[in-house]
Amino acid sequence: MFAATPDVSGVLALAEDVVAGTVPLAGSWWWTPASPDPTVRLGWAWSLARVPGVAVALAYAAPIRPGLLVRAARIGEGRRRSWALPSAPILAAGHAPAAPPGMIRVPHLAGSQVLWEIVPEQSAERLLGHPVPDTDVRRHVERDLDRILTLVRALAAGRLPDGITDPLLSGWADNRLSLDIGVIYRHWSRIHAALPPERQLGAERRRRVRPVRSRAVLQLVRPC
Structure with missing residues (x-):
């Protein structure tokens, strides 16, 4: 596109x-x-x-x-x-x-x-x-965005994190749901309990392939 x-x-x-x-x-x-x-x-x-x-x-x-x-x-x-x-x-x-x-x-x-x-x-x-939570919850979500992204990708691929038995998250994984911010806000306590540990996130970052930048041929102009 x-x-x-x-x-x-x-x-x-x-x-x-x-x-x-x-x-x-x-x-x-x-x-x-x-x-x-x-x-x-x-x-x-x-x-x-x-x-x-x-x-x-x-x-x-x-x-x-x-x-x-x-x-x-x-x-x-x-x-x-x-x-x-x-x-x-x-x-x-x-x-x-x-x-x-x-x-x-x-x-x-x-x-x-x-x-x-x-x-x-x-x-x-x-x-x-959807309802917007209070400032403290929003700050917690922002702080954990990397771990949330990892969990969301796992659920969308049909995988449940190791040791997690929450039936709601199991249903999301079974249906390969892609969670939006509304679902994350509404179920924050359950999602927070299922987030991967920081050490696991660090290992995934090291395995991640660095994206290749696209090279666009564009005329650089200043806004007028």
Whole structure:
């Protein structure tokens, strides 16, 4: 679907028509390079999210994988025409963004990466379709995202972690369910009990093959 993605950190906008200050990337994605500072990139995303016709604004640190763009597009489709959101959804990848006052950040799992969404705190439950836990639980989830990703991949492959007999997780593994953040929030105590130990996670990281970056031939332009 996406032949190549840029090796330069920047901001992406999903739109059906040209967006000022960007160049076409693939499909309906438009791209612009941005500052290496994640706060500045997020500011560009806020600006693009308010442009009429933009469905998603994504600030990212390179490299970015095509699967992340697919997940971002799905989030945009789910948020379309939501009166609870004042602009297009604002997403970030490659770093956990700081949420402005009155907003919270929500992690979405996308393969081996995490996609962060900035949402209004008062509208979060309506937007996400599930209750949002308190700050302490959200912090615990964020701290354990690497272990959660490992567990989610195992369950989606039909594997139950060694020593885990929880019937709910067993059912998820039997049905090869891919858990979203809503399920993780709702069943956090049970999921936390099933997370792999840190030493196991370290061994998996050492075995992991380093991804090869795509090389996109794109004209680098400055946003205007």
